[in-house]
Amino acid sequence: MSWRFSRRSRGAEMGMFVLREERLNPPEYRDGLAAVAEPGAGAIVTFGGHVRDHTSGQRVERLLYEAYPELARKEGTRILAEVQRKHELEGLAAVQRTGVLWPGALAVWVGAAAAHRETAFRACRQVIDRFKTELPVWKREVLADGETRWVRPQGLQREGRG
Amino acid sequence: MSAVTVPSEREDSSATGDGREITVRYFATLREEAGTEEELVLTSAATVADLYGELTERHSLSLPAGSLRVAVNHRVEDWEVTIGEGDVVAFLPPFSGG
Numbered sequence: 001m002s003w004r005f006s007r008r009s010r011g012a013e014m015g016m017f018v019l020r021e022e023r024l025n026p027p028e029y030r031d032g033l034a035a036v037a038e039p040g041a042g043a044i045v046t047f048g049g050h051v052r053d054h055t056s057g058q059r060v061e062r063l064l065y066e067a068y069p070e071l072a073r074k075e076g077t078r079i080l081a082e083v084q085r086k087h088e089l090e091g092l093a094a095v096q097r098t099g100v101l102w103p104g105a106l107a108v109w110v111g112a113a114a115a116h117r118e119t120a121f122r123a124c125r126q127v128i129d130r131f132k133t134e135l136p137v138w139k140r141e142v143l144a145d146g147e148t149r150w151v152r153p154q155g156l157q158r159e160g161r162g
Numbered sequence: 163m164s165a166v167t168v169p170s171e172r173e174d175s176s177a178t179g180d181g182r183e184i185t186v187r188y189f190a191t192l193r194e195e196a197g198t199e200e201e202l203v204l205t206s207a208a209t210v211a212d213l214y215g216e217l218t219e220r221h222s223l224s225l226p227a228g229s230l231r232v233a234v235n236h237r238v239e240d241w242e243v244t245i246g247e248g249d250v251v252a253f254l255p256p257f258s259g260g
Contacts, residue, residue: 049260065259068189068252070236096259108260128260136233137259138190150191151258 015080015092019072021099024106029095037091037113044091045120046111047128053103059144063151065098065107068136072096079130087123089114094127096137181206182245186217187252192230196221210234210251211241217253230254 091113112123142148181204188196207213210232233252
């Protein structure tokens, strides 16, 4: 899927959510966001969620991200629209990756543009927090010792498998 | 598959109780347990909750319905929603994206 913002998309439908299997390219997303947000945006806050090489003292070899694409696109778009309605934003966008990701890889990217930084920080944070609990995406850890298990959301017990 | 026929509240031809053909999609743990990501199922289950009961038995699924969300035709729904011919029903373990 190509990453393209259109000036006509400003307004209620401005939030853009993309799900992709290929490696993410944050400069492209940031520039796309800046292009619709300038010159009204005094702040662009971006967040990148990367794959960590360890969890609870164990080495992580890779993560497998699985999504329910039809629903994830719908829910991602809905979350962006809702966050947008709550804040005075000049632009809002997010990308979630799926497939096999190795430590260091960018798994999720969020960008929020607003006239002032407080608004941009808050909106960016709300999007990533809501993605964690509302996007139909699952990840499976493959540890260095060969064990694999589905990651459970924070607060729930982990399910050891394999 | 359950032989019990429960009338559906839907006002279409599928409400005769003869069973409806639907598509079930599984994700994450459930996909592994079911051994497939998608299957066609002929069911007489009235609601998605009943359907999950049938499938739990058939595939020995380990997750209780209470820990899952369910989507019908790519929309998150209530467990009491009724099933219609051709529906796509997806059972969703707790999310862990981001």
